[in-house]
Amino acid sequence: MTDRLYYHDSFLYDFDADVQSTSESPRPALILDRTAFYPTSGGQLHDTGWITFGSEKLRVTEVADTEDGKVIHYLEVPPKEITPGSKVRGEIDITRRRDHMRQHSAQHVLSAAFVRLHNMPTVSFHMADDYCSIDLDTPTLTKEQIESAERLANEIVLEDRPVDIRFVTRDEADKLGLRKLPPAERDQLRLIDVHDFDLSACGGTHVAHTGQIGCILLRKAEKVRQGWRIEFVAGLRAVFTARRDFTALTDTAALFSAHIYDVPQQARKLLDEIRSLRKQREEAQEELAQAQAANLLVDTPETQGRKLIVRTFSDCDLSSIKLLAQKLTRLAPNAVALLATTSPQPSLVFAQSAGQSFDMGALMKETMARVGGRGGGSKDLAQGGVPPSTALDAMLEDLKQKLSDRI
Numbered sequence: 109m110t111d112r113l114y115y116h117d118s119f120l121y122d123f124d125a126d127v128q129s130t131s132e133s134p135r136p137a138l139i140l141d142r143t144a145f146y147p148t149s150g151g152q153l154h155d156t157g158w159i160t161f162g163s164e165k166l167r168v169t170e171v172a173d174t175e176d177g178k179v180i181h182y183l184e185v186p187p188k189e190i191t192p193g194s195k196v197r198g199e200i201d202i203t204r205r206r207d208h209m210r211q212h213s214a215q216h217v218l219s220a221a222f223v224r225l226h227n228m229p230t231v232s233f234h235m236a237d238d239y240c241s242i243d244l245d246t247p248t249l250t251k252e253q254i255e256s257a258e259r260l261a262n263e264i265v266l267e268d269r270p271v272d273i274r275f276v277t278r279d280e281a282d283k284l285g286l287r288k289l290p291p292a293e294r295d296q297l298r299l300i301d302v303h304d305f306d307l308s309a310c311g312g313t314h315v316a317h318t319g320q321i322g323c324i325l326l327r328k329a330e331k332v333r334q335g336w337r338i339e340f341v342a343g344l345r346a347v348f349t350a351r352r353d354f355t356a357l358t359d360t361a362a363l364f365s366a367h368i369y370d371v372p373q374q375a376r377k378l379l380d381e382i383r384s385l386r387k388q389r390e391e392a393q394e395e396l397a398q399a400q401a402a403n404l405l406v407d408t409p410e411t412q413g414r415k416l417i418v419r420t421f422s423d424c425d426l427s428s429i430k431l432l433a434q435k436l437t438r439l440a441p442n443a444v445a446l447l448a449t450t451s452p453q454p455s456l457v458f459a460q461s462a463g464q465s466f467d468m469g470a471l472m473k474e475t476m477a478r479v480g481g482r483g484g485g486s487k488d489l490a491q492g493g494v495p496p497s498t499a500l501d502a503m504l505e506d507l508k509q510k511l512s513d514r515i
């Protein structure tokens with residue numbers, strides 16, 4: 109068993125230790141007789157840092173628990189001088205550790221706030237590199253409940269209450285009324301005591317006073333299978349997050365030439381305008397297609413009982429020529445339309461009035477096979493995209509000839 113120095117002092121950032129064993133595979137690693145490095149566990153991420161021996165300074169990239177109760181330190185590169193028995197110096201990355209302490213202590217305070225105010229126990233805690241989350245066991249969660257828990261948690265932070273580490277027996281713990289009690293497997297329990305506010309069994313590293321948490325900012329709340337998940341950030345993470353939010357909001361407000369608090373109203377107004385303009389454009393397109401179709405039908409003479417309309421457009425997209433094809437085949441009972449557009453991508457639409465005898469889907473497939481495009485459709489309406497090098501006019505003339513021969 110490795111002697112875990114962080115159990116007694118979360119502020120111990122460097123220490124001396126003896127190397128117990130080293131290994132190279134699958135990754136270079138070493139085990140010490142004692143360590144202040146925290147291994148990933150209980151929702152808290154591992155420490156990083158350095159292990160020094162003489163002139164050799166090795167980067168510790170990950171720390172984990174082994175199955176037999178030891179702490180393993182994974183190294184960036186294999187040690188050269190270090191062997192079992194070497195007396196080394198360990199040094200924790202202080203910035204990372206302090207951040208983790210703030211997040212983890214914030215979690216205890218926040219979880220206790222949700223229990224005290226709303227009787228919502230925390231069932232899990234997750235720490236990521238940029239945010240943390242807790243899962244609350246509750247079927248419902250309101251905005252007011254979130255805000256009141258955030259407020260109480262921050263009041264406890266501002267009161268700067270002591271946070272003590274205590275060791276008790278299992279029997280003692282049972283009588284103390286802990287917020288969180290681990291499964292009965294250990295005789296001795298380590299408790300984190302946020303003075304007169306929260307008492308939980310926990311192996312993590314914590315601040316010594318709640319004021320060191322800085323502040324707690326609640327972010328996203330989302331329904332998950334077993335309850336509600338709340339994301340939060342504490343300490344400098346909260347400051348960085350608030351700064352990023354403010355920058356995003358300020359940039360958006362500048363686009364509207366508005367105050368940041370008017371952004372939602374301005375965005376709503378703009379979306380309404382877009383929706384209304386889109387509707388107007390659709391109506392105009394319908395009218396235009398209807399008029400265009402009527403003109404084309406007037407200009408196209410009937411050949412053997414059919415009006416065969418063949419056109420290539422350079423200023424209409426696929427959806428516009430599709431609309432035109434639909435208008436043509438609905439306005440006239442005997443129309444066959446072979447339409448193409450060059451923009452933005454060369455595309456084809458073939459259509460015929462209901463009841464006509466060709467098969468537009470089959471014709472499109474045939475054409476696509478010849479030019480190397482992709483497309484298809486039904487008996488009366490088909491569409492496809494063709495390679496940019498395709499000579500559209502010549503191809504349509506060829507198809508027109510083919511259809512005329514079949515009539």
Ligand SMILES: [Zn+2]
Nearest residue numbers: 150310311312
């Ligand atoms: Zn904890």
